[in-house]
Amino acid sequence: MLLFYVDESGTCSKDDQTNFFVLASVAISEHDSSQIHTKVLSLKQSIFPSKDHDTWELKGREIYRGEGTFKKHKLESRIRIFLEISTTLNQLPCHIFTVVVNKKAFYKMREDMKDDTMLYRLTFNRLLQELDGFMKCSNESGILLMDSRSTHSSSVQDGRLVKAYRDWINSQKYDCCFVEQPWFGVSQFCLGLQLADYVAYLINLSTQQIEGKSHTVECLKAFDILQSKIHLVEIPPSEIIT
Template sequence: MYLFYIDESGTGSQDNNTNYFVFSSIAIHATDYKKSHEKIIQLKQNIIKEKKAEEWELKGNELCKGKAVFKNWQLEDRVRTFSSISETVNQLPFNIISIIVNKKILFENREEMRYDVNLYRFAFQNLLNHLDSFLKSSNESGILFLDSRSTHRSSIQDDRLVKDYIEWLNSLQYDCNFVEQPWFGTSKSYVGLQLADYVAYLISLKTQNIQESHRDFAFLKAFDILQEKIHLVEIPEN
């Protein structure tokens, strides 16, 4: 069985910071989970030695921008950490499948995608198609883990994704290799979700056409390290 950890970047149709919306999935076979989990925990412990790995969350945006636990970190330290994360992920038996939606082009052709609900459904169901194809080609089953987008007071956003999943499942007449509806959890509790966040942010960073003179350009080396490991599906296709 494969475990799929999924997160997104460039969130929402009203997010004007980037023209792209990214859904990323990190897949790991259950037999590889224990050793891979130990490697990531050790990586986190090496990044911040003063804290236990379970006490802080690895988030791509916070590391790049020097926020939260990375506040007051020097730029070169954050760049070096970005590369070390990519190097570790590249060495582990992960399969990375990501959907990248060009919102600008999509909105020009499909007005209804300007609504967040429709954009999420569209991207999520496209990702499900590719993950299910991966499972079928591997003759394996799988289960989905997603970062909960709801607060303690509301589960509306998570419920919508479950409905999107069921709609997709019905369209296939239940002919898929997933064994259950998606599981939702807080990303702080799952290092797989933290890595999915990192990869999604890294892909989003790559789409921003950052110039060599910009301070964030150095972070793109981390993308180059992982590039061959990432199966990137662009929508619409070029």
């Protein structure tokens, strides 16, 4: 069975940091999960030897911006960490799937659809199609492991995602390879979700204008390392408006 760890970057319609929404999945066979956990844990321990690995995350945004756990890291160190994560991930027995939507162009054409829920649903549906197609070609089954989108006081967003999944399953007349509806986890305690977070942020970073941003150019060498491993679907607005 395949474990599909899923996370996102650039979700909100009001997020003006990027014009793109990215939904990414790192696919790992259950047979390889133990060795991958060991290697990623070793990577984390090499970055912060004295910290408990469960107290911090491999978050692409924090590493790139020098925020949170990485606020005391110099730029050169953070760039090196970007490259180390990609190098490690490139060596792991896994697959990377991602769907990228141009939010700016989409909302310009359909202002009435400027809604985060709709954006997520449409992108999620396309990702499900890609993952299911891969499983059918590989003669595998799989399960989605999602980073919980809810706050501690609400489960509304996760509920909407489950509803979107069930609607997609119904549209396929249950002819798919997923064995169960998505499971939700806390990324702080799940290395697979941390890898998905990193990949989603890295791919979103690759869509940005980088003129005059030398550190971005250096960080994007991490994208070059992973590029051959990434199955990327770019969706123009005309393909997702229904």
